[in-house]
Amino acid sequence: MGHTAPYRLRPESVQRVIEAALTLVRELVHLKGETVKRLEKDAEKVPALLGLPLGHNSSFQQGPAFAPALIRESMWCHSTNSFTEKGIDLNDIRNLVDVGNLPIQELRDCGVDDKQLFDAISSAVKIIYQQKPLYPIVMGGDHSVTWPVVRGVVEAAGQPVDILHFDAHPDMYDCFEGNRYSHASGFARIMEDGLARNLLQVGIRSITGEGRAQAKKFGVRQFEMHSYEDHREYLENLTLGEGCAGVYVSIDVDCLDPAYAPGISHHEPGGMSFRDVMNVLHNLKGNIIGADVVEYNPQRDRDSMTAMVAAKFVRELAAKMAK
Numbered sequence: 001m002g003h004t005a006p007y008r009l010r011p012e013s014v015q016r017v018i019e020a021a022l023t024l025v026r027e028l029v030h031l032k033g034e035t036v037k038r039l040e041k042d043a044e045k046v047p048a049l050l051g052l053p054l055g056h057n058s059s060f061q062q063g064p065a066f067a068p069a070l071i072r073e074s075m076w077c078h079s080t081n082s083f084t085e086k087g088i089d090l091n092d093i094r095n096l097v098d099v100g101n102l103p104i105q106e107l108r109d110c111g112v113d114d115k116q117l118f119d120a121i122s123s124a125v126k127i128i129y130q131q132k133p134l135y136p137i138v139m140g141g142d143h144s145v146t147w148p149v150v151r152g153v154v155e156a157a158g159q160p161v162d163i164l165h166f167d168a169h170p171d172m173y174d175c176f177e178g179n180r181y182s183h184a185s186g187f188a189r190i191m192e193d194g195l196a197r198n199l200l201q202v203g204i205r206s207i208t209g210e211g212r213a214q215a216k217k218f219g220v221r222q223f224e225m226h227s228y229e230d231h232r233e234y235l236e237n238l239t240l241g242e243g244c245a246g247v248y249v250s251i252d253v254d255c256l257d258p259a260y261a262p263g264i265s266h267h268e269p270g271g272m273s274f275r276d277v278m279n280v281l282h283n284l285k286g287n288i289i290g291a292d293v294v295e296y297n298p299q300r301d302r303d304s305m306t307a308m309v310a311a312k313f314v315r316e317l318a319a320k321m322a323k
């Protein structure tokens with residue numbers, strides 16, 4: 001018996017499914033945003049956690065599609081507590097809310113294509129950003145999610161952002177393995193769309209001629225690991241975001257050396273330590289209005305250790321955003 005063509009929803013049904021998914025996000029965002037305002041009417045910025053279980057644009061392994069639930073599990077694991085390194089209690093809803101996941105796989109099963117899916121991600125981010133005092137902090141999923149997330153932040157803010165991007169890779173291929181939505185092309189899309197006033201890439205140690213040419217074309221500043229010590233002082237005293245919408249921080253967990261983070265798809269030796277990233281993040285002067293932690297791959301992890309690494313990145317980013 002040959003394969004029958006997969007059943008497809010009619011286009012109008014696909015639109016209804018997308019709207020249903022965004023309605024769930026909209027209701028949760030409104031509920032959490034209004035609750036925070038009732039508890040703390042002067043709250044300026046409260047990070048709102050959104051999970052994007054997406055892995056199909058990864059060029060090598062698709063495990064990041066399973067990451068959000070496992071990062072949440074580590075965030076609240078009783079092996080630790082709810083306080084961040086500098087004393088923010090994330091159990092306090094005024095410091096962090098969770099608005100659930102966008103149902104990525106279900107949308108794709110209904111025949112939603114990547115353009116529609118990325119538009120839905122940008123819409124979900126705008127819903128969060130427009131519900132003050134909430135600001136989006138996203139858990140991937142592979143690094144392809146950053147383009148639609150940054151687009152949503154910039155469209156809602158009305159101005160470009162300064163982006164601080166931690167990664168072993170520049171992710172600026174024009175088109176990787178025939179896919180312009182690839183996790184290895186997201187920052188090319190971001191720069192083409194004029195979404196970033198400045199893009200600083202930190203932790204780079206796997207870069208092709210195209211990666212360097214694209215950086216030159218777009219004016220991207222790349223801080224490569226082979227000369228990291230020459231730039232440490234500067235990177236650990238950054239001021240970003242003044243005169244534009246603010247700062248967006250994207251952490252690809254593979255910025256870390258595989259010794260510290262085995263649970264990622266692309267093992268690239270010679271990476272950063274967790275403390276190196278914290279030194280840059282804790283000392284950063286700037287108003288972070290959006291962030292993401294991506295590329296955690298549970299299928300490569302050891303005893304959930306990298307889930308805890310991704311979870312601590314989320315926690316410390318949230319603490320840095322909260323005001």
Ligand SMILES: NC(=[NH2+])NCCC[C@H](N)C(=O)O
Nearest residue numbers: 143169171183184252266295
């Ligand atoms: N977001 C990422 N993890 N990108 C990884 C890109 C890997 C690709 N093989 C390269 O060499 O560039």
Ligand SMILES: [Mn+2]
Nearest residue numbers: 168169252254
């Ligand atoms: Mn990477």
Ligand SMILES: [Mn+2]
Nearest residue numbers: 143167171252
């Ligand atoms: Mn990346």
